[in-house]
Amino acid sequence: MKRANLATLAAATTLALPAAALADEVDIGVLLPFSGVYAALGNEIEAGFALGLETYGNDLDVEIILHREDTEVTPATGLARTRKLILQDDVDAIVGVVSSGVLGAVRDMVDGAGVPLIVANAGNDAATGAECSPWITRVSFSNSQVNRPMGRWMAEQGIETVYTLAPDYAAGRQMIEGFTGAFTEAGGTIIGSDYTPFQQTQDFGPYIAQAQASGADALFVFYAGGEAISFVNQYASFGAAEDLPLYGSGFLTSQLYVDAQGASAEGVVTALHYVPTIDNPENASFVAAFREAMGRVPSEYAVQGYDAARALVEALETGARDRETLGAALRQVSFDGPRGALSIDPATNNVVQPIYVYETVQGANGMTQTVLAQLPAEADPVNGCVMPSLPTN
């Protein structure tokens, strides 16, 4: 039902209906992977985005026309589709981008053309660091933001030595470096660290055995998607939980995969910017609405799409209608959403949000999460970002 509305809107654009009867309209590009390895994430974000528009966008005196484009998780395709959105569809803003590779590819295009981009996933630190742009506002997370507080928290729990594992690519390294920096600063020691060949590793057994033999107090890992499921299942099969408890970046036991992990994920403690069991009224109504629309519990990806829609609606409510005004308004949005209090850091355009430490536990209907701690929101370090005071162009 809810998906159908979006499809109708998209269909309306292709028919190019005359808009004379309408007072106002804005064109929004939805740039997500609907095929390729991250298709599941693209669909999840789109579902959240559609729900967000429906929840918050009904009272707007402006019609939102969506232009849906598939990045195929390929930087070259992502760039071509962005060019199409900007030059042909003449969109006023773009929402989406799952992969940091695609974000890197489209960054100069949106920055040069002066089109606001709401990033709904891609976590590359540099996108709101050295490569920041006044036109790019991120409402999802940054790789180090999710893991830095976890480093401090684990040190506070009395964990002294940690072994780390992650796939060998940019996000894997940024996640681990964010954790390692904070953990060692708080007095902890990293006694071993491996990066596994990305998407080429079928068997994590050798690495798990290596970590067990290191005698570390705990194992901290980042894996996502299929690798997260394989890793958690294989870790559980070795029965390592007693001497080497598993901690990680929260994507490891994301709501999206936890059903596939099943009992293997029980007792894994991770940190993330969102879990479906956060206790606040906004989250309760979001989870209920998403469940009704999709028949399952939302993941962090869904909430990123939902909040991207809300940020867009808030910007439109200020009266912004074109690229310049939307770009300026998006940088100033702040609201209390399912994730708690959210705001945009003016220094980097990255989201500022609390981080939740949670344990995956057995629930009545499959696996669920218990929030162990809410760690206070803090802005990312500027990381070389020099932000022009106002969008110029």
Add this chain to the structure above:
Amino acid sequence: MTQDLSFWTLQTLNALQLSMLLFLLSIGLTVIFGLMHFVNLAHGALYALGAYIAASIAGTAGFWVAILAAPIGVALVGVVLYGGLIQRMRKSGPMAQVLVTFGLIFALLDLTRILWGDLALAIATPAALSGQVELLGVSYPAYRLFIILLGAAIFGALALVLARTQIGAMIRAGVDNDAMAACLGINVERLFFVVFCVGCALAGLAGAVAAPLLSVTPGMGLQILIPTLIVIVIGGLGSLKGAIAGSLIYGFVQTFGAVLAPQLASVLIYALLAAVLVIKPVGLFPAKG
């Protein structure tokens, strides 16, 4: 490195486990290639299909039914593929075959996405094989041990069939010289068909066996294809001995590479592949000397 003996025992078992999984896949591909001179790149996609079939069945009928049904299901798909595509492509040369079967990978990949969706699936390890087993002084996951034993059993069975039975002799004759075999009254086409179906069934079995260990994703067939091809090139085309040797080499290099030289882990196997191609381009144990 201060690891003791049990650490190395554990890693050896890990290496064997990976080897056996790859063996189940590569044996089908290598015999199809050796016998039919047919490059079936879609073999990896059949493996993914096996995992998906197993995942759908395991939910209701349990793991043991799934592990039987997946090879049968994939073999049936193999029958359709053989009748619809492979038979027509038999004489059209390796380049056309590679292109068609490569295209087939994406067709099957999208088919699995349409039928089962984008979200990763999984199968729970069966109750009888969950937990660990004490073996040679280490505690090792029972399911991994099961994979090692299953791989060894299949190897034994295939070795017996190929070396000791009439159909084995016919297959060997066909691999060696198919024209001569046909002159001797062997129905080579029918032989091809049977071997192709057995190869597909083994790919389906590998998928079903891998499902509880890995995750079931649309891209899993593409991910396993490269290791399988490396195994075949190292081992030599068309022979059982080559497939088992290549699998063992791949498993051990990958596992001990990850332990001893993690920075080189992803490069080591390719370096070995290059070395084999330079020193012995036909592989270590090719079917035709």
